[in-house]
Amino acid sequence: MELKRKVNNVLFATGCLVLLGGLAVFAGVRQASRPVGQVIVTIGNEFNNFFISEREVTALLTRDGRQRLEGATPDELNLPALEARLKAHSFVKDAQVYRDLAGNLHADVRQNRPIARLVHADTRQDCYLDADGHKLPLSSLFTARVVPVARPGGQPLSAGFFQDSTGRRYLELLRYIDEHSFWRAQVAEVFIAPNGKVSFTQQIGDQQVEFGFPENISEKFAKLMVFYRQIPPALGWDTYHRVNIEFKDQIICE
Numbered sequence: 001m002e003l004k005r006k007v008n009n010v011l012f013a014t015g016c017l018v019l020l021g022g023l024a025v026f027a028g029v030r031q032a033s034r035p036v037g038q039v040i041v042t043i044g045n046e047f048n049n050f051f052i053s054e055r056e057v058t059a060l061l062t063r064d065g066r067q068r069l070e071g072a073t074p075d076e077l078n079l080p081a082l083e084a085r086l087k088a089h090s091f092v093k094d095a096q097v098y099r100d101l102a103g104n105l106h107a108d109v110r111q112n113r114p115i116a117r118l119v120h121a122d123t124r125q126d127c128y129l130d131a132d133g134h135k136l137p138l139s140s141l142f143t144a145r146v147v148p149v150a151r152p153g154g155q156p157l158s159a160g161f162f163q164d165s166t167g168r169r170y171l172e173l174l175r176y177i178d179e180h181s182f183w184r185a186q187v188a189e190v191f192i193a194p195n196g197k198v199s200f201t202q203q204i205g206d207q208q209v210e211f212g213f214p215e216n217i218s219e220k221f222a223k224l225m226v227f228y229r230q231i232p233p234a235l236g237w238d239t240y241h242r243v244n245i246e247f248k249d250q251i252i253c254e
Contacts, residue, residue, distance in 0.1 A: 034103035044110040051091040051139045115178040119148045120156040135159035173214040212246030
């Protein structure tokens with residue numbers, strides 16, 4: 001009797017699994033053949049900056065309305081191609097396009113974000129620089145509050161400067177400034193001289209900070225913080241006009 005009960009339980013459990021599997025297959029087949037309902041665009045906005053709009057994403061997906069997606073059958077969809085179309089946009093860091101069980105088409109976009117602005121005498125030629133050292137165009141939707149970068153005297157730098165092994169060191173410095181909210185707010189403009197040395201102006205204080213080559217970055221900023229905490233409170237912000245933190249274990253003020 002006990003054996004018969006166990007056998008019945010096994011048969012019942014097996015039947016439930018077969019039924020659930022059949023329902024899953026049926027739902028999958030039904031979903032796979034269902035035309036697209038809505039197109040749902042989600043734009044990740046970690047830093048509250050919109051460099052690409054929902055309308056732009058929709059335009060990319062539909063080729064400016066020439067390729068209608070609502071009502072499209074699965075055979076008419078090429079999800080990898082739609083993703084590639086979105087990823088080709090300068091301000092798209094990553095994108096995923098997929099369908100849900102209701103048949104809706106989702107486009108989840110993660111934005112690319114500038115960390116610096118390469119400035120020119122003609123501001124129409126300005127461009128942004130992202131964290132990988134790639135050039136980004138200015139956006140009509142949003143003006144990023146990032147540090148301007150140029151040669152002393154206002155000569156422009158190209159984005160290509162940051163691509164080789166030497167330029168990556170300067171990119172590391174710009175990333176450091178961007179990743180620390182205090183320095184992102186305090187550093188007004190960065191200058192990279194032809195000899196490779198860096199200097200910058202500040203939002204608070206008249207001092208030109210001579211940083212030197214982009215090495216020992218965190219240590220140099222720690223020295224500058226020591227200056228902020230000890231000198232201006234005692235002598236005032238306008239006592240010195242030049243602060244050199246280039247050399248190890250030294251802060252030179254003039």
